[in-house]
Amino acid sequence: MERIYLDNAATTPLDPAVLEAMMPYFTNHFGNPSSIYSYGRESRMAIETARKSVAKILNAHPAEIFFTSGGTESSNTAITAAVRDLGCKHIISSTIEHHATIHTVDYLHHNGEADLSYVKLLPNGHIDIEDLEILLANSKEKCLVTLMHANNEIGNMLDIHAVGNLCKKYNAIFHSDTVQTVGHFPFDLRNTPVHFITAAGHKFHGPKGIGLLYINENVKIKPFVHGGSQERNMRAGTENLYGIIGFAKALEIATAQYKTESAYIYDLKVYMMEQLTKHIPGVAFNGDPLGKSLYAVLSVSFPKTEKSEMILFNLDIHHICASGGSACTSGADQGSHVIRAINNNPNQVTVRFSFSKHNTKGEIDTVVERLKELI
Numbered sequence: 001m002e003r004i005y006l007d008n009a010a011t012t013p014l015d016p017a018v019l020e021a022m023m024p025y026f027t028n029h030f031g032n033p034s035s036i037y038s039y040g041r042e043s044r045m046a047i048e049t050a051r052k053s054v055a056k057i058l059n060a061h062p063a064e065i066f067f068t069s070g071g072t073e074s075s076n077t078a079i080t081a082a083v084r085d086l087g088c089k090h091i092i093s094s095t096i097e098h099h100a101t102i103h104t105v106d107y108l109h110h111n112g113e114a115d116l117s118y119v120k121l122l123p124n125g126h127i128d129i130e131d132l133e134i135l136l137a138n139s140k141e142k143c144l145v146t147l148m149h150a151n152n153e154i155g156n157m158l159d160i161h162a163v164g165n166l167c168k169k170y171n172a173i174f175h176s177d178t179v180q181t182v183g184h185f186p187f188d189l190r191n192t193p194v195h196f197i198t199a200a201g202h203k204f205h206g207p208k209g210i211g212l213l214y215i216n217e218n219v220k221i222k223p224f225v226h227g228g229s230q231e232r233n234m235r236a237g238t239e240n241l242y243g244i245i246g247f248a249k250a251l252e253i254a255t256a257q258y259k260t261e262s263a264y265i266y267d268l269k270v271y272m273m274e275q276l277t278k279h280i281p282g283v284a285f286n287g288d289p290l291g292k293s294l295y296a297v298l299s300v301s302f303p304k305t306e307k308s309e310m311i312l313f314n315l316d317i318h319h320i321c322a323s324g325g326s327a328c329t330s331g332a333d334q335g336s337h338v339i340r341a342i343n344n345n346p347n348q349v350t351v352r353f354s355f356s357k358h359n360t361k362g363e364i365d366t367v368v369e370r371l372k373e374l375i
């Protein structure tokens with residue numbers, strides 16, 4: 001039986017054209033980018049060409065683009081630097097951030113380096129922007145605001161311009177975890193009031209283990225990783241050469257196909273909502289699925305029954321990949337901090353389905369059929 005993969009917010013399959021672009025750097029072009037002979041210079045050139053390509057797509061300056069190991073390292077770097085180098089002694093975040101952010105701000109807070117406040121959430125999972133302004137206005141210290149552009153579990157999207165402008169008004173530093181949106185939406189960083197954004201190649205059909213940190217040119221921070229002078233002295237360690245090539249290629253393809261693909265994937269999401277509503281009594285959707293939301297993510301709550309408690313396990317047996325997101329705490333599964341924060345209903349079991357250009361309506365029909373049996 002064919003596997004149906006509906007967990008694209010976790011990771012995506014590598015695009016064949018991306019693999020093709022990477023291959024020469026696994027084989028013939030293996031020079032260390034820091035070496036001064038021609039092999040090394042070829043590698044260095046390839047990295048800088050990739051950087052220019054990424055900067056152009058995001059409408060940033062190449063000097064603002066730093067390649068990292070992924071979103072987690074990028075967020076750790078930005079948040080820690082804002083506190084230690086930019087004098088932010090008060091962090092404002094939310095309870096539904098990715099763990100890369102939550103665990104970093106918790107660490108800095110418990111270490112005594114910064115105060116920590118959480119902005120209120122609206123019932124639909126969006127950030128309460130009025131509460132954010134109150135927190136900023138009342139803060140005695142310089143603030144770092146760290147809020148994700150799109151939530152990886154429920155798909156809710158932040159108004160990055162509204163938040164950025166508030167940060168400007170109150171002289172705060174603004175970091176946004178954009179891991180779920182880079183490669184999925186167009187960016188215009190020259191005209192976006194943000195100091196740091198992050199990305200991960202594997203979220204848009206690029207390789208794993210490669211990410212990006214955008215640092216606005218007006219911000220000066222110290223390195224998080226010490227050693228060599230790579231990435232313009234910002235990140236020590238030999239560059240992930242083929243990863244960087246793959247990241248740039250994947251972003252290029254995603255950008256070229258954005259209009260058609262985003263429309264196609266959004267249709268799949270709406271179709272799945274319609275089919276589930278039609279066939280499964282008591283189904284509900286988390287967040288703001290038809291409003292300001294990721295077109296590739298659908299968070300679904302099913303009524304809790306003896307059968308539905310084992311839903312992910314049963315989907316897996318039927319070769320269907322989706323991810324959890326329930327508020328329950330059963331055994332090793334800690335449940336989801338996001339679902340707990342916005343929909344703490346113990347009588348529901350939550351599943352996240354996330355789509356890519358490779359999915360079809362036929363696959364969704366199959367999944368809905370299976371779900372009917374399982375619930």
